[in-house]
Each structure stands twice: as structure tokens, then as C-alpha cells.
Amino acid sequence: MHIRISSHSQQHILASAIFLAMIVVISIHVFLFPMYTYNPPAHHIKISSYEQALCHTSSKNINIPPKWEYPCPKYGIVSAIQGGRLGNQIWEYASVWATARRTGLEPFMPHCILKTLEEYFENLSIPPLNYIGKCNLDVNQIVNSLGQWNSTEQNIIIPRHAAYWSLILVWLDDVRREFTFKPNLRIYAEKVLKEIAEEFNLFEPTFVSIHIRRTDYVDYLWQKLKIRPAPVSYYYAAMDYFIGKYDNVVFVVTSDNIVWCKYHLNSKRYRIKFVSDVDARGPGKDLAVLSACNHSIIDYGTYGSFGAILAAGETIVYNVTTYFSTLIAEVLPNWKIMS
Numbered sequence: 001m002h003i004r005i006s007s008h009s010q011q012h013i014l015a016s017a018i019f020l021a022m023i024v025v026i027s028i029h030v031f032l033f034p035m036y037t038y039n040p041p042a043h044h045i046k047i048s049s050y051e052q053a054l055c056h057t058s059s060k061n062i063n064i065p066p067k068w069e070y071p072c073p074k075y076g077i078v079s080a081i082q083g084g085r086l087g088n089q090i091w092e093y094a095s096v097w098a099t100a101r102r103t104g105l106e107p108f109m110p111h112c113i114l115k116t117l118e119e120y121f122e123n124l125s126i127p128p129l130n131y132i133g134k135c136n137l138d139v140n141q142i143v144n145s146l147g148q149w150n151s152t153e154q155n156i157i158i159p160r161h162a163a164y165w166s167l168i169l170v171w172l173d174d175v176r177r178e179f180t181f182k183p184n185l186r187i188y189a190e191k192v193l194k195e196i197a198e199e200f201n202l203f204e205p206t207f208v209s210i211h212i213r214r215t216d217y218v219d220y221l222w223q224k225l226k227i228r229p230a231p232v233s234y235y236y237a238a239m240d241y242f243i244g245k246y247d248n249v250v251f252v253v254t255s256d257n258i259v260w261c262k263y264h265l266n267s268k269r270y271r272i273k274f275v276s277d278v279d280a281r282g283p284g285k286d287l288a289v290l291s292a293c294n295h296s297i298i299d300y301g302t303y304g305s306f307g308a309i310l311a312a313g314e315t316i317v318y319n320v321t322t323y324f325s326t327l328i329a330e331v332l333p334n335w336k337i338m339s
Helices: 007-035 047-054 086-103 111-117 165-178 183-199 216-225 232-245 258-264 283-292 302-311 324-331
Strands: 044-046 077-080 136-138 155-158 206-212 249-255 272-274 295-298 315-318 335-338
Touching (some): 044 047, 047 136, 086 155, 086 165, 086 302, 183 249, 206 232, 206 283, 232 315, 232 335, 249 283, 258 272, 283 302, 302 315, 315 324
Parallel strands (some): 077 155, 206 249, 206 295, 295 315
Antiparallel strands (some): 044 136
16 A cells, blocks of 8 residues: 655655754754864963063063053064073074064064163164063963964964074065164274274275184084084185185184184184184174174074174075075075085
């Protein structure tokens, strides 16, 4: 016997099936999807408290500027963790500057980094982090690089010793304007080079700076990269390159171990002037001199690399495979790698 189902009954069954399907879909969204899209609860902290974790300098030694009524950022911010000496902190600042420009997020620097840099540079554009110290920061929304960043709600806190060189090189001219030496350092560098020119009786000398990194970096190179420091032959080869290309070349040597330099670079074949203090307590003065020279010879390190960037001339760099100064030389047409 055949049973015929009316059109009305079929519609009723179809409507019931659709309703049940909707119940299943809603249940999945309500009960199952959150298991996979769970967002941790916000964990807010006052930025004034968070800043202490970004500084290795004791807060007692930080001269906090007057409080400003700075509006809390609508979106995330870019900042950095303090690490290393002057060269490291310059690159940390520049990395924040460039990352903020790329993302559109607001940059703020821990005052411990600004305190270091403001000894040597004027009119730095990034404000202190404590200008928004009263604002809250969600620590669950922190990433440490542009590669991890995927939302304007996220904050980028750049790690200590970071040098986001590939991003910084995009805006080299602007970076050089950002790092303008204070008048006393500009005057000092001009005076040093003028006296050197007079000493060698040269009217239009070509100044080539040499920065040699020694002291703690010798152990660092071996522990981290398994390489020995640049040999003396490297510096002589680089000097020969410039002598063969330019007239009236004078080499201006700076180092954290100037005694070593005076002992090993003692050839009478070159015009050489050693300008660093024996105790290496004038990093700002030396960097100003490096930036005022026409060309540069460096081995490795953040300090010498940035001095060469500020000088904006030809640069010879020691060949350390995959090291950031060597990678920069592979990008910039006026930088050359030499072993």
C-alpha cells in the first residue's frame, strides 16, 4: 500500500529540518568554536609600572621630566627594551622609529634610553614613555617584531639589542636627520678634523674613519659566531683601497682599545691619527668624529656601523657571514665587504 504525503506535510518536514539544522549550527558556534578561538582575558598594567621592566638602568638615576597631559593612544604603541651601550641603544631607538613609521602605531621610548641618547643628540622626535604613564597596557597584546604584528590593537615592544636594519635602511636620509648631534659635539668634530688637516699640511684632505671594536667583543665574536677578530691585515687592505681611490687620504682611528690600535697600526706608509681617549670614555665625541669623516672602515658592531651610516660615504666592512653589518653591505651600494 502506498502512502502519499501531501505537499503541506512535505513543507512542514522541510521547515523542521531547517530549524534543527539552525539549532545545530548555533550550538556549534556557541559551544564549540570558543574552544578554538578563545582569547585570554585582558591583563592590564599601568604603563608607568611597565616601563620599569624595559630599563636596566636604575630608576633612581632617571631624571623624569614634568608630567604631560598626553592622551592615551587609541591603538597600540611601539617601544623597546633597553640593552647594551650607546651603539645598541641608538639602533633600538632607530628600530622603534622605523617600526612606528611602517605600522602607523605611536612610538614612545623608555626614558632610560632617551636619557642616554639626549646626551649626544638634539631634538629627538620620539616622546618618553612616561608621558602616557597613566594609561593602561594589555600585556596579552604585546608582540616583539613587525613579523608577528597583525592588528592595530597590538603593541610592539622591541627586544634589547635589536637592530631592525632592513627597515631602517628604507628611510636613511630621514634617519640621519633624526640623529643630529648637539652643537658642542659638532664643533668638537670639526675642530679635530681641522687640526688633523693642519698637522699633515693638507688643504683638502679625504678623511677616512677607522673604528676598531675590541675589549668584550673579542670574546663575544667567538662565543656567538665562532670567529676570531679581524686581523691587522684587514685594516691595511681597506686602507690601501682608499689610498688607491682618493687623494690626500688621512685615516682617523677610533676604538674602545686605542692602545691596541697604536701598537698594531704603526705603519709609516699611511697618514694616521688616533683620536679616542685611552679610557674610551668619549663615545659621543668619537661617534661625532666618525660621522664627520668622508668615508669609513669598520669591522663589526652596532656603534661603528651606525657611525658609517651617519657619515654616508663609502664603507668597507669586515666579512662576517650573516652578521648584520655584512648584510647591510650586501644592500647598500656604497658599502663593500672585505676579508
